[in-house]
Amino acid sequence: MKLFDVYPLFDVNIVKxxxxxxxxxxxxxxxxxxxxxxxxxxxxxHPHYINKVGEQMGRLGFYSNSVINKLQAELAGRLGRISGYDDYQLFLINSGAEANENALKLASFSNGRTRILSAEKAFHGRTSLAVEATANPNIIAPVNANGHVTYLPLNDLAAWEAELQKGDVCACIIECIQGVGGIKLATEEFAQGLQAACRRNGTVLICDEIQCGYGRSGKFFAHQWLGIRPDIITVAKGIANGFPVGAVLISPEFTPKYGQLGTTFGGNHLACAAALAVLDVMESSDLVENARHTGEYLMTRLKDLQQSQPHITDVRGRGLMIGIELDIPQKPIRERLVYEQHVFTGCTGTNLLRLLPPLCFTEDMADEFIEKLTNVL
Structure with a gap:
């Protein structure tokens, strides 16, 4: 058997x-x-992470959600406190796509509606309804194209209000910083206006914080820059530093029922230990503040570089989620960064480098990256 070849790969084998x-x-x-x-x-x-995960594996790696798991309750309490959502409820699963699937399902359970509003260039996952809410026809299979989703321009409040006034919208789902969509930021005016319109029309507001959340923006959640409090928040990616964990943070206005949601692996003992270790380090090392401070420093250095490097047409983002827009294709730039300068970056589209470093990134590392990017440009 060979691998199903769906990933273009760098010719690099990372082992440590x-x-x-x-x-x-x-x-x-x-x-x-x-x-x-x-x-x-x-x-x-991280040594603390390794120790905590190893200790838990030595005790118990997994048992089902048919028994009490006190680590789940501990994680809910810790996450509520650090994020500012003490009064919300937590449902644990395995991935970001699952988080969005369950968020949209809860919204539909709550108001009985089936239509979703999603932003143009959004990315919400690759499963069933999550992929239908992703504005990319190339990854939506015919079986997923069920007509549930209307795509609208991010920050065009009038367009979203006009659809909401029709009275049939189940949920609005937005990334307050679009990742795959090109590091496009929702504005405060749009986010607050959308929240108000959702409340007027009985629609659930979901913030997808899977990539932009968990401290990456310099606040715990990116939507906290915008002065809103969504009904449902989805998280994954950084929640457990590489262990597959996703979660849904759910407003107290939602009443759970037995059997309404379910998962086999979600919230298992090892996953909870990994997620708790991440919160330990985030708090002890003040990583959310570091993301804000170091991200501002890196953005300043990049904007200074833009003045002398005409191929850089824009620099945007928040915290350690930054986009560098180029007037040339990003692919050869990214390849030279990897093979010649030995730097990994992300990308999106044809012309954008996407920076998503660990939240412990330092100013010295930012300076190192600027030097290496300058060499390539």
Whole structure:
């Protein structure tokens, strides 16, 4: 059997990581500004994380959700406190797509409606309704194209209000910083107006914080920059630093019922231990503030570089979620960064480099990256 070939790959075999650096099987070191697609939040192979996950594995790795798991309750309490959502409820699953599936399902259960509003260039996952809410026809199979979703321009409040006034919208789902969509930021005016319109029309507001949340923006959630409080929040990626964990944070206005949602692996003992270790490190090392401070420093350095490098047409983002727009294709730039400068970055579209480093990224590392990017440009 061979692998199902759906991923274009760099010819690099990464075998080791530490902090914001990784090494390949030849011993070559790389600076990591990709974080495995925003998954590595506290840094590769953090010793506290390794210890906590190892200790839990030595006790119990998994048992089903048919018994009490006190680690789930501990995680809910800790996450509520650190995020500012003490009064919300937590449902644990395995991935971001699952988080959005369950969020949309809950919304439909609550108001009996079936239509979803999603933003143009949105990305919400690759399963059933999550992929239908993703504005990319190339990854929506015919079986997923069920006419549930209307796509609207991000920040065009009038367009969203006009659809909401029809009275049939189940949920609005937005990324307050679009990742795959090109590091496009929702505005405060749009977000607050959308929340008010959802409330007027009995529609559930869902913030997809899977990539932009969990401290990456310099606040715990990106929507907290915008002064809103959504009905449902979805998280994954950085929640457990590489262990597959996703979660739905649910307003107290939603009443759970037995059998309404379910999962086999979600919230297992090992997953909870990994997620708790991440919160330990985020708090002890003040990583949310570091993301804000270091992100501002990196953005300033990039904007300064833009003045001398005409190929950079825009720099945008928040915290350690930054887009560098180019007037040339990003692919050869990214390849030279990997093979010549030994730096990993993300990308999106034809012309955008996407920076998603671990939240322990430092100013010295930012300076190192600027030097290496300058060499390539």
């Amino acid at each position: 990581g530490e902090g914001c650096r990784v090494w390949d099987d030849r011993g070559q070191e790389y600076l990591d500004l990709y974080g495995g697609h925003a998954v590595i939040s506290i840094g590769h192979c």
